Amino acid sequence: MISKAQFEKELQILISNAIREDVGDGDHSSLACIPASAQGKAKLLVKDEGIIAGVEFAKMIFDYVDPSMQVETFIEDGTPVKYGDVVFHVSGSSQSILKAERMVLNSMQRMSAIATKTNSYVKLLAGTNTTVLDTRKTTPGFRVAEKWAVQIGGGENHRFALYDMIMLKDNHIDFAGGIALAIAKTKEYLKQTNRDLKIIVEARNLGEVAEILASKGVYRILLDNFDYDTTKKAVALIGDSCLTESSGNINEETIRNYAECGVNYISSGALTHSVYNMDLSLKAI
Known part of the structure; x- marks a missing residue:
């Protein structure tokens, strides 16, 4: 951050x-x-x-x-x-x-x-070990105030912008030639530029989770649009290797269920784009 x-x-x-x-x-x-x-x-x-x-x-x-x-x-x-x-x-x-x-x-x-919306999500997570995060889906020019509001509501901020954390999403992975190459290139880039940035990598299925774990050195794995059963399997597979984050299809009806799958974080763009x-x-x- x-x-x-x-x-x-x-x-x-x-x-x-x-x-x-x-x-x-x-x-x-x-x-x-x-x-x-x-x-x-x-x-x-x-x-x-x-x-x-x-x-x-x-x-x-x-x-x-x-x-x-x-x-x-x-x-x-x-x-x-x-x-x-x-x-x-x-x-x-x-x-x-x-x-x-x-x-x-x-x-x-x-x-x-x-x-108000953030606080409602925080209350839904009460008793779990899961923290709610915002995203970069903010109003252009007003991001800092919106992320401050998330904090006031009891949530935490994800990365602030493109410059304070590495986040390899599906398009980065596809353009780079795959997960292993994307992570390897990222590590080399950070070394060459002398930057100390945490790396989050998005996974679309359990196979990609395994690939990310094999590359090592990843701070958090983002489980994108996983269903509950697959999320539980991913959390078990990851163990203590790194942190976990659920994203996609997050709302008042689903957020508690994802938390009970054991993820560390749940990110929701709705906190800032749908209020x-x-x-x-x-x-x-």
Whole structure:
């Protein structure tokens, strides 16, 4: 995974680009009718239920737009919320509050939806030794916030991007000429470039699992679209040689069954690509 410093850098890039996109050369609606000296206060109102996420991110956005704005927090990230709850108050320049409003709402609505879905999966895995992971199936430009939301919901992050972990999927294997060649070339590449990256290899059947194990040096085997019985056989075959991950056909009905097959991880793109935003509003008070 990427470092904390890189994670924070990505957040600042996200904020900077989103404000640039939304504000351009000025919030002319506010500039036209609200004096620069006007001071105001607003509340973040919940009109839904689930797990709130993005409170700390909202503070970063307010600080970027205007460091003089003050936030009084009543509900922290990761807390269950219901209709009518007030998460925080923000006070300061009225123009600044309005300039930050849309990015704060867009971010928190999506992050809360992701945290809520992740938390529901985490609860379904209670009592097993399996951890839920996200994927790279994220909204372009918003990945760092979405992966943060997964953490808030109780899940863990898979690789952040293409650069922080090696993941040999079916197309890599086919283009490289097979599993053994793909893994051998990868090990040589890492040696030549002096990179210390973990290697995950996708398997499509038990035969490929055996091939991956024969190559050695793999951190985790991804069991892609295996049924329950084949997953159990793969877990038994792999033993303690490396970690295991189930992926494909993961939903509320299947996730517990895959966990009970004994895999270490279950990854789900649905955590970030199939959620409905939580209904939140920023209202003047």
